[in-house]
Amino acid sequence: xxxxxxxxxxxxxxxxxxxxxxxDSIKVHLNIRAGFDIYGPAVYLINQNNLNFEAFIAFxxxxxxxxxxxxxxxxxxxxxxxxxxxxxxxxxxGGIDFNMIKPFEAAGKYYAGIGLRYGLSIYxxxxxxxxxxxxxxxxxxxxxxxxxxxxxxxxxPGIKTDxxxxxxxxxxxxxxxxxxxxxGKDFKPVSIPGYGNxxxxxxxxxxxxxxxxxxxxxxxxxxxVEKVHEKETESVKQQ
Amino acid sequence: MRIKVSKLSCLVILVIIIKLIASCxxxxxxxxxxxxxxxxxxxxxxxxxxxxxxxxxxxxxxxxNMLYDQAPKLTSINLPLNASSDACGFVIxxxxxxxxxxxxxxxxxxxxSKECGITFFFTxxxxxxxxxxxxxxxxxxNNITIFNAENIRIFx
Numbered sequence: 001x002x003x004x005x006x007x008x009x010x011x012x013x014x015x016x017x018x019x020x021x022x023x024d025s026i027k028v029h030l031n032i033r034a035g036f037d038i039y040g041p042a043v044y045l046i047n048q049n050n051l052n053f054e055a056f057i058a059f060x061x062x063x064x065x066x067x068x069x070x071x072x073x074x075x076x077x078x079x080x081x082x083x084x085x086x087x088x089x090x091x092x093x094g095g096i097d098f099n100m101i102k103p104f105e106a107a108g109k110y111y112a113g114i115g116l117r118y119g120l121s122i123y124x125x126x127x128x129x130x131x132x133x134x135x136x137x138x139x140x141x142x143x144x145x146x147x148x149x150x151x152x153x154x155x156x157p158g159i160k161t162d163x164x165x166x167x168x169x170x171x172x173x174x175x176x177x178x179x180x181x182x183x184g185k186d187f188k189p190v191s192i193p194g195y196g197n198x199x200x201x202x203x204x205x206x207x208x209x210x211x212x213x214x215x216x217x218x219x220x221x222x223x224x225v226e227k228v229h230e231k232e233t234e235s236v237k238q239q
Numbered sequence: 240m241r242i243k244v245s246k247l248s249c250l251v252i253l254v255i256i257i258k259l260i261a262s263c264x265x266x267x268x269x270x271x272x273x274x275x276x277x278x279x280x281x282x283x284x285x286x287x288x289x290x291x292x293x294x295x296x297x298x299x300x301x302x303x304n305m306l307y308d309q310a311p312k313l314t315s316i317n318l319p320l321n322a323s324s325d326a327c328g329f330v331i332x333x334x335x336x337x338x339x340x341x342x343x344x345x346x347x348x349x350x351x352s353k354e355c356g357i358t359f360f361f362t363x364x365x366x367x368x369x370x371x372x373x374x375x376x377x378x379x380x381n382n383i384t385i386f387n388a389e390n391i392r393i394f395x
Contacts, residue, residue: 078353080353080354080356081356082356082357083356083357127348127357130348130356130357132272132322132357132358132359134273134319134322135298135301135304135306135319136298136301136319136320136321136322136323136324136327137323139321139322139323139359141348143348186347186348186349186350186360187348187349187350188350189350190350190353197353199350199352199353
């Protein structure tokens with residue numbers, strides 16, 4: 001008799017818990033997000049030889065997954081004691097962001113996760129002048145402008161949070177891996193727009209975004225109840 | 240959650256400021272920036288390295304500027320090629336006996352790194368020798384770079 005009554009009480013607890021969880025579900029907006037980077041312009045205020053603008057548009061497929069398309073422009077000049085380098089061009093990145101925060105806790109406002117990107121850069125580069133000194137004296141030369149296409153991959157950990165209604169801020173670390181610089185092995189580019197130092201096969205970076213959110217759909221999310229349910233079922237069996 | 244995200248954002252702003260400051264600091268070049276033709280000395284008829292008692296080397300047309308002046312017991316020497324031309328020559332005195340070496344090559348610019356800038360790499364086309372002490376010259380690697388591989392073997 002005690003076992004049977006315990007069983008019924010447990011069932012009531014489970015049902016009660018489930019009903020409480022159902023009431024706890026919250027309405028979350030899925031957004032189309034548009035953001036622009038403020039790190040590039042901040043760098044330009046300090047170093048007028050590096051002008052970098054970039055922005056993105058993102059489509060939240062679900063509370064966890066966001067498809068993203070990024071684009072930008074860079075004009076880069078570099079002056080060293082024995083050479084000058086100029087490059088400019090556009091770049092595009094496409095990929096996906098995975099939110100590691102559980103949907104109920106993120107509530108459509110917080111993102112802490114990791115993104116994967118494929119990047120493409122179309123750029124011109126030139127060396128207007130260079131000189132090289134050795135035993136025979138000083139050799140001077142220049143390399144005319146030419147167009148190249150570079151390819152790279154990125155892993156982008158980052159964080160975003162709502163600060164006002166429909167307005168977020170966030171940052172992304174950029175861990176970039178060069179696939180192809182578009183130039184020969186003898187003349188790797190000092191800078192590839194959207195990638196960074198093309199002499200190296202790994203180039204880290206950072207972006208700080210201001211983001212406008214346009215809700216396009218609402219979904220209801222609730223806390224994950226599966227494990228709670230299983231545990232309580234086990235306790236019923238033990239009784 | 241909001242507090243955690245705010246703390247992380249503050250940390251990132253700090254990292255950004257440090258990175259901005261670091262990006263304005265020029266870095267120095269710590270690599271070799273000149274390509275040398277590396278020539279090893281070997282005993283004629285064998286593959287055995289043989290260091291001459293003394294070596295003197297200077298460029299033809301650049302006599303006042305010695306590359307090696309009575310340098311003792313060197314098993315190899317480094318010869319800089321002239322990037323402004325497609326040929327250059329050297330006077331080489333091995334144990335006080337004078338020969339001349341002449342190299343014909345093509346050059347191409349090479350970007351070492353952002354900090355070190357541009358140097359020249361060379362592709363060696365041919366080598367000519369005149370004199371009495373050098374018996375044979377064998378080209379082992381016609382790609383002359385900053386990475387210090389042996390390019391020719393001088394048998395004497």
